Amino acid sequence: QMDSRGIKRLLFSYVLINGIFITLQTKEEVLLDMRASGSELGWLTWPYEQGSKQGWEVVQRSLNGSQLYTYSVCNVGEHEQDNWLRTTFIQRRPSASRVFVELQFIVRDCNSFDGSSLTCKETFNLFSSESDADIGTSFRKGQFKKVATIAPDEITSRNELRINRETRVVESLSRKGFYLAFQDIGACMALLSVRVYYKTCPATIKSLAAFPETVAGGGVNQALREVAGACVENAVSEESPRIYCTMDGEWVVPVGQCQCKPGYEAVNDTCRDCQPGFFKAFVSNDACELCPVNTKLLSSGALFCPCAEDFYRAPDDPTTGPCSGLPSAPRELVATTTQLAAGKLQLSWSPPEDTGGRSDISYSVECRRCEGTACQPCGEKVRLEPASSGLVDTRVAVSELEPHLNYTFTVEAHSGVSLFASQGTPHPPKVTSMRLDERSLTSLSLSWAVAPRRPVPQPTRYKLTYRKKDDNLDVTTYTVLILEKSSVQISDLSPGTAYLFRVQALSPEGSPGGSSIEDEFETLTEGKEDGHISEDTYFSSSEQLKPLKTYVDPHTYEDPNMAILKFASEIHPSHVTKQKVIGAGEFGEVYRGILKAPGRKEGAVAIKTLKPGYSEKQRQDFLSEASIMGQFSHQNIIRLEGVVTKFKHAMIVTEYMENGALDKYLKDRDGEMPSFQLVGMMHGIAAGMKYLSDMSYVHRDLAARNILVNNNLECKVSDFGLSRVLEDDPEGTYTTSGGKIPIRWTAPEAIAYRKFTSASDVWSFGIVMWEVMAFGERPYWDMSNCEVMKAINEAFRLPAPMDCPSAVYQLMLQCWLQDRSKRPRFPDIVSLLDKLLRSPESLKAIADFDPRVSIRLPSTSGSDGLPFRSVSEWLESIKMSQYSENFTCAGVVTMDQVLQMKNVDIKNIGVRLPGHLKRIAYSILGLKDQTSTLSVFAV
Incomplete structure (x- = not known):
C-alpha cells in the first residue's frame, strides 16, 4: 500500500502515459499553456521551506520526447493547510479585459484514506492579482482576490482515475498583466494543465465593411463589444460601419452598410470596377449596367457611357440613359391657298422620317419675304397661328400676306437635343x-x-x-x-x-x-531655395511661399457661400472615402480617409464632418474654417484639399498628418528626443506663424494641441479661427464678455482687454516652446486659471523644463515680456532658431532647473516634515502614479526611504523610460532640498 505522496505520483504518471490532455482550438488567443511550455515553469510555491515535504511540488515526465510538468499536493494528514502556487507573470493584451482559465486536475476521494485524513478536503481555490510589472519572487497573499472555489465533478478513487475539466472567467482586467494563484487547503490533488486564453472575433468583411480581429465581449457585465469598421477599397458609407463582437467570438448586428462607388460593383467581398462596355453612375451595391444604345464603350470603371459621334443627351436626360440623334427634316411641306385674296394660306407637313429616337418632337416655321433679290424676315406683319415655334401639330395658318410678293417658308423639326445641332457639344465648363x-x-x-x-x-x-x-x-x-x-x-x-x-x-x-x-x-526671390532647406527635413524656408496678399476675413462677405467659392475647391463626395474615426472636432467627427479625384494623385486625407441636426449658422461657422485655410499655402500650415458643400453632408478635407497632435506625440516619447530635434520642430512652427503674421492673420489659439505632425516630423499649424467659442475644454478657457479664451496660452493683454495681435501669438508660441521642451506637459501644471492669471501678473514665468538649452529658455522669456512691443517678432524668432540649428554646440548649455518649482506642492506638510504624506501622494503629484506598485513591492513605503534612493535604485524597481527616470530622480533631488525649507513657489 502506497502513501499519499506515492499515490499522487502514480496517478500523474498514468495521466501522462495515456496522453489524455485535449485542447479544443476555437477562436482563442492563448496567453499561458502549462502543458505546451515544454520547459521549467518557474511557478512560485509558498510557503517554501528547504527540505520540507509540505506544499506544492513540481513533477517532470517525458512523453514522446517532450518534457511535461505538473504540480501536486497531498498533505491530508496535516492540520490547517494553506499552500499557495503562483504562476509567472502573464502579459495581457490591452483590450483583453476578460480571460478564461481552463483547468485540468484530479482530486482524490477523502474516503479512500485510512481514517488519518480527518482534515482532508476535496476543493481548492483560484485567485488572481493584477500588476503593471513583473514583481519577481515577491509574494503577499493580500495582493490576490478570489476568483472561485473549484470543486471536482469526478472524484478519483484508488482504482480509477477521474480527470476534471473546469473553466472560470477572470474579468475587469485593466493593467499590463496578472498572476493566477491556486490555494490548497488540505486536498490530495494534481494540477495537470492550466490554459489561459481570451476569445476573439476574427477579422472579417461584412456588407463590404472590413472589421479587424477583436477581443470578444465588452467590459464588466457587457456581453457585446462595439467595433468600428472601414469600407473596403472603392466603397463608401454615409454612416460609419460598425458591428458587435459577442463573448463567444461571433459577429452580430452589423450597422451601416457600405456601398460601391460609381464605376464599381459588388463582387463577393470587394468592389470591382465595371467591365468594358458597362457602367454605374451612383453609389450603390447594384450591378454595373450595359452601356445604352448610341454610346461609346469605355474601358473599365466607367461612371457613364458618353454619347457616340453625332448622338447627344438633352440637358434633362439622365446620364444613364441612351443617346439620341438629331431629327431629320419634316416631309411633304404643302401650302394650300384657301382665301388668297384675303392674304391667307394653310401650311401642312408630315413628321420627319427619322426622329432620332425621341418623342419630344416640335416644329418651328420661319417666314421670309423677297422683293427682287433682297429677302428679309416677315416680321410681325405676317401672322402664324397658333404660333411660329414650339408647334406640336403639323400645320399652321398664315394670314396678313401682301399681294405681289414672294414668300418663302421653312419648317424645321426639333427635339431635346437639337440645341447641339450648331454647337456640336454643350458649353465648356467655367x-x-x-x-x-x-x-x-x-x-x-x-x-x-x-x-x-x-x-x-x-x-x-x-x-x-x-x-x-x-x-x-x-x-x-x-x-x-x-x-x-x-x-x-x-x-x-x-x-x-x-x-x-x-x-x-x-x-x-x-x-x-x-x-x-x-x-x-x-516666383521665389534670389537666395531662396524651393521647398526645403537641404540641411534638415524638419525645417522650411521662412520665405518659402511669400504671401502675395493680405488675409481676408470670410465673415466680411455678405454671403458666406461666396467666401467658400472663392477660397476653397469643391470636391464631389464620391471622390472621398472615409476609413476610420481619428478624433472629434467642435462640429462633428474627424475621419482618416482617401481622396481620389480625377487628375489628382490618390492620397490619405483627414475629413472633418458636420454632425446631423446642424443649424445653418453652425454650417456657415463650420465652413468658415475652410475659407480661412484656403487662403494659406505654406509647408508649415495644414493644407486644405477642398470642401464638400453642394451635398447633404458638408465636409472639410485636409492633408493627413500621420503622427497626430504634437502634445500627444511628445507625451508618448518623453525624454526620447534630443534637443536639436525638438528645436527643429519649433523652427517649423515659427516658420508657419511668420507666414501667417505676414498675411496679417492672428491665430489666437496657438498651442501644441493645435500643431499636427506628419511622418517626416514636420510640424504644421492647424485649427484656425478662435472667433468660435471654445467649449471643448472648459478648464482651459476663461469666460469674458467677449467669449472664451485659452488662459494658459494667452498673453496678459489679450486676457484683460481682448487685444489679439501677432505679439499675443508670440506669447502663445513661447508656451508652445515650453510644451515641446517639457514633452507635452501641461503648462502651469494643475494650477487653476485664476491662479495662473494671478501668478503671471505677479511676474511669475514658467521655469525651464529639464535639460532645456539655455538659449531656448531665454527665447521663451523674451516671448513672455509684459510689454508686447518688446517681444520678438516671428521673423526674429525664425532667424534665431535657424542660427541655433546651424550651430548645435549652442544647445549644449543647459538652463538651470529647479525641480521645486515644477512640482505642485501641497500647502501643508506631512508629519515627517516632507511636503508629501505618502509615497503614492508624491508620485501622483509628479504624474508617475503608475509606479506606485513598483515602490511598494520593492519595500519603499515611506518618504524617508525615497530620499535615500539613487538612480540605480530607481532602475532596479522597474523604471526604464529615460523621461520617467529623469522626472523621478529630479523630484527626489528637489525633495532633498525641501527637508529644511519648503519650495520657493508653492501653489
Whole structure:
C-alpha cells in the first residue's frame, strides 16, 4: 500500500502515459499553456521551506520526447493547510479585459484514506492579482482576490482515475498583466494543465465593411463589444460601419452598410470596377449596367457611357440613359391657298422620317419675304397661328400676306437635343478657382478646378494666358498655352516676380467657356531655395511661399457661400472615402480617409464632418474654417484639399498628418528626443506663424494641441479661427464678455482687454516652446486659471523644463515680456532658431532647473516634515502614479526611504523610460532640498 505522496505520483504518471490532455482550438488567443511550455515553469510555491515535504511540488515526465510538468499536493494528514502556487507573470493584451482559465486536475476521494485524513478536503481555490510589472519572487497573499472555489465533478478513487475539466472567467482586467494563484487547503490533488486564453472575433468583411480581429465581449457585465469598421477599397458609407463582437467570438448586428462607388460593383467581398462596355453612375451595391444604345464603350470603371459621334443627351436626360440623334427634316411641306385674296394660306407637313429616337418632337416655321433679290424676315406683319415655334401639330395658318410678293417658308423639326445641332457639344465648363502647388526661382506649378456640368461633354482643353504684373499695359506681352489637363508647370520665369494668370475652358472644337478670376502668383526671390532647406527635413524656408496678399476675413462677405467659392475647391463626395474615426472636432467627427479625384494623385486625407441636426449658422461657422485655410499655402500650415458643400453632408478635407497632435506625440516619447530635434520642430512652427503674421492673420489659439505632425516630423499649424467659442475644454478657457479664451496660452493683454495681435501669438508660441521642451506637459501644471492669471501678473514665468538649452529658455522669456512691443517678432524668432540649428554646440548649455518649482506642492506638510504624506501622494503629484506598485513591492513605503534612493535604485524597481527616470530622480533631488525649507513657489 502506497502513501499519499506515492499515490499522487502514480496517478500523474498514468495521466501522462495515456496522453489524455485535449485542447479544443476555437477562436482563442492563448496567453499561458502549462502543458505546451515544454520547459521549467518557474511557478512560485509558498510557503517554501528547504527540505520540507509540505506544499506544492513540481513533477517532470517525458512523453514522446517532450518534457511535461505538473504540480501536486497531498498533505491530508496535516492540520490547517494553506499552500499557495503562483504562476509567472502573464502579459495581457490591452483590450483583453476578460480571460478564461481552463483547468485540468484530479482530486482524490477523502474516503479512500485510512481514517488519518480527518482534515482532508476535496476543493481548492483560484485567485488572481493584477500588476503593471513583473514583481519577481515577491509574494503577499493580500495582493490576490478570489476568483472561485473549484470543486471536482469526478472524484478519483484508488482504482480509477477521474480527470476534471473546469473553466472560470477572470474579468475587469485593466493593467499590463496578472498572476493566477491556486490555494490548497488540505486536498490530495494534481494540477495537470492550466490554459489561459481570451476569445476573439476574427477579422472579417461584412456588407463590404472590413472589421479587424477583436477581443470578444465588452467590459464588466457587457456581453457585446462595439467595433468600428472601414469600407473596403472603392466603397463608401454615409454612416460609419460598425458591428458587435459577442463573448463567444461571433459577429452580430452589423450597422451601416457600405456601398460601391460609381464605376464599381459588388463582387463577393470587394468592389470591382465595371467591365468594358458597362457602367454605374451612383453609389450603390447594384450591378454595373450595359452601356445604352448610341454610346461609346469605355474601358473599365466607367461612371457613364458618353454619347457616340453625332448622338447627344438633352440637358434633362439622365446620364444613364441612351443617346439620341438629331431629327431629320419634316416631309411633304404643302401650302394650300384657301382665301388668297384675303392674304391667307394653310401650311401642312408630315413628321420627319427619322426622329432620332425621341418623342419630344416640335416644329418651328420661319417666314421670309423677297422683293427682287433682297429677302428679309416677315416680321410681325405676317401672322402664324397658333404660333411660329414650339408647334406640336403639323400645320399652321398664315394670314396678313401682301399681294405681289414672294414668300418663302421653312419648317424645321426639333427635339431635346437639337440645341447641339450648331454647337456640336454643350458649353465648356467655367473655371472656379486656381491654386499654387509649387514654386521656385524661375517656375510656378498651378492647378485649377471647374464647376460641375451636365450633360457630360468630351474631355476639356484649357487656354492659359499669363503676363508679368508690372508690365506697361500699352506694351503688355501675353503668353498663351493650350493645355489638355487642369494643371501646368511654367518655367523660364523671372525670380521674385509677380505674374497674373487667367484660364478658360475650351470645347473640343475650341469654343471658349467662362473665364476664371484673374489670379496672381509670385516666383521665389534670389537666395531662396524651393521647398526645403537641404540641411534638415524638419525645417522650411521662412520665405518659402511669400504671401502675395493680405488675409481676408470670410465673415466680411455678405454671403458666406461666396467666401467658400472663392477660397476653397469643391470636391464631389464620391471622390472621398472615409476609413476610420481619428478624433472629434467642435462640429462633428474627424475621419482618416482617401481622396481620389480625377487628375489628382490618390492620397490619405483627414475629413472633418458636420454632425446631423446642424443649424445653418453652425454650417456657415463650420465652413468658415475652410475659407480661412484656403487662403494659406505654406509647408508649415495644414493644407486644405477642398470642401464638400453642394451635398447633404458638408465636409472639410485636409492633408493627413500621420503622427497626430504634437502634445500627444511628445507625451508618448518623453525624454526620447534630443534637443536639436525638438528645436527643429519649433523652427517649423515659427516658420508657419511668420507666414501667417505676414498675411496679417492672428491665430489666437496657438498651442501644441493645435500643431499636427506628419511622418517626416514636420510640424504644421492647424485649427484656425478662435472667433468660435471654445467649449471643448472648459478648464482651459476663461469666460469674458467677449467669449472664451485659452488662459494658459494667452498673453496678459489679450486676457484683460481682448487685444489679439501677432505679439499675443508670440506669447502663445513661447508656451508652445515650453510644451515641446517639457514633452507635452501641461503648462502651469494643475494650477487653476485664476491662479495662473494671478501668478503671471505677479511676474511669475514658467521655469525651464529639464535639460532645456539655455538659449531656448531665454527665447521663451523674451516671448513672455509684459510689454508686447518688446517681444520678438516671428521673423526674429525664425532667424534665431535657424542660427541655433546651424550651430548645435549652442544647445549644449543647459538652463538651470529647479525641480521645486515644477512640482505642485501641497500647502501643508506631512508629519515627517516632507511636503508629501505618502509615497503614492508624491508620485501622483509628479504624474508617475503608475509606479506606485513598483515602490511598494520593492519595500519603499515611506518618504524617508525615497530620499535615500539613487538612480540605480530607481532602475532596479522597474523604471526604464529615460523621461520617467529623469522626472523621478529630479523630484527626489528637489525633495532633498525641501527637508529644511519648503519650495520657493508653492501653489
